[in-house]
Amino acid sequence: MVVLAVVLYFLLACALSWMVLFPAGRAYVSRRLEVVGSRFQRSLQNFARRSGAQAGAIGSESAMAMRQGGGFLREHKWAALATLLILMLPAMVAWMASSRTMVGGFDAPVREANQQVAELLLGEQLVPPPPLPPTLFMTAEVEVVRPNLVSASRDWALLDKDYSQRLLQVFRIMKERHGYDMALLEGYRSPERQDALAAQGSNVTNAKAFQSWHQYGLAADCAFLRDGKLVISERDPWAMRGYQLFGEVAESVGMTWGGRWKMMDFGHTELRVDGVRKKQ
Numbered sequence: 001m002v003v004l005a006v007v008l009y010f011l012l013a014c015a016l017s018w019m020v021l022f023p024a025g026r027a028y029v030s031r032r033l034e035v036v037g038s039r040f041q042r043s044l045q046n047f048a049r050r051s052g053a054q055a056g057a058i059g060s061e062s063a064m065a066m067r068q069g070g071g072f073l074r075e076h077k078w079a080a081l082a083t084l085l086i087l088m089l090p091a092m093v094a095w096m097a098s099s100r101t102m103v104g105g106f107d108a109p110v111r112e113a114n115q116q117v118a119e120l121l122l123g124e125q126l127v128p129p130p131p132l133p134p135t136l137f138m139t140a141e142v143e144v145v146r147p148n149l150v151s152a153s154r155d156w157a158l159l160d161k162d163y164s165q166r167l168l169q170v171f172r173i174m175k176e177r178h179g180y181d182m183a184l185l186e187g188y189r190s191p192e193r194q195d196a197l198a199a200q201g202s203n204v205t206n207a208k209a210f211q212s213w214h215q216y217g218l219a220a221d222c223a224f225l226r227d228g229k230l231v232i233s234e235r236d237p238w239a240m241r242g243y244q245l246f247g248e249v250a251e252s253v254g255m256t257w258g259g260r261w262k263m264m265d266f267g268h269t270e271l272r273v274d275g276v277r278k279k280q
Contacts, residue, residue: 126168128156132183136230145232146221152186152193159187160217163271166253167220170269173249180242181225185232185267189214206263216277219270222246234266243267 136142137150156164171182189197191209198208205212213219223232224242231239243266247257250269258265 126165126172128164128168129171132225136183137185139230142230142232146185149185153188153190154184155187156184158217159220160271160273163218163220163255166255166271167222167250167269169253170246170249170255174242174246178242178245180245182246183223183225183230185221185223185230186214187220188217189219191215202263210277213270213272213277216273218273218276219268221265222267222269232267240266 131154134150137152142149159167167184174180174182189212194205194207194209194212194215197205209215223230224239225231226238231242234240234243243259246269247259247266250257255269255271258268258270
């Protein structure tokens, strides 16, 4: 029964739309009304001959009403359009309500991000991985990309607790979903080390002491482990794909990713907290 009502409503809406929006439709309806009116008038006139003059008068008035109806539609097309919209309003509301349900899947990334943040705040406290051997950070390949990395701090305890939990969550997602083993290259950075890096030029960093989130334990630089070696170079396609995934996951848990900066830093993430970093 409901399906039949919907079909009839749809056909009525289509007919009204065709009549209101297209001149040919209005002309056709007007002609059909006049034909029907004429036939009705003749029928009434025949009936009037048998039943009296009063019935003939009624027929004439009915035919005239039919013709006036067609003229009214032509003269008041905007009013007719408004009427059509009113008729279609219930169907439009129902369609919009159903559309929200149908396309809800597009909100999945947002829901997933919110769920991941909720897990960080309410779920288990993740434990940092065991420290990596210092020799991993002393190879020639590493020195080319990150000089003096061996002296950088990789102490998870010096990082902000909220930030470290988010970063550990990123490490877990990268491993479980994408198959990448992550490595912390540098976490907390002292003001003295920050100034020393800034003195090496803008190709290293533009931030001086206390201009970086590293000084507040709210930033870290990360890379990948493959076959027991650190892979940092962006020229490695496997690593570059990993950095892209790393950035997506980091942003999904509310962190800022350095890969979107003008001076791109693909392994860098930070958690910006209002009122923490000093204004310079």
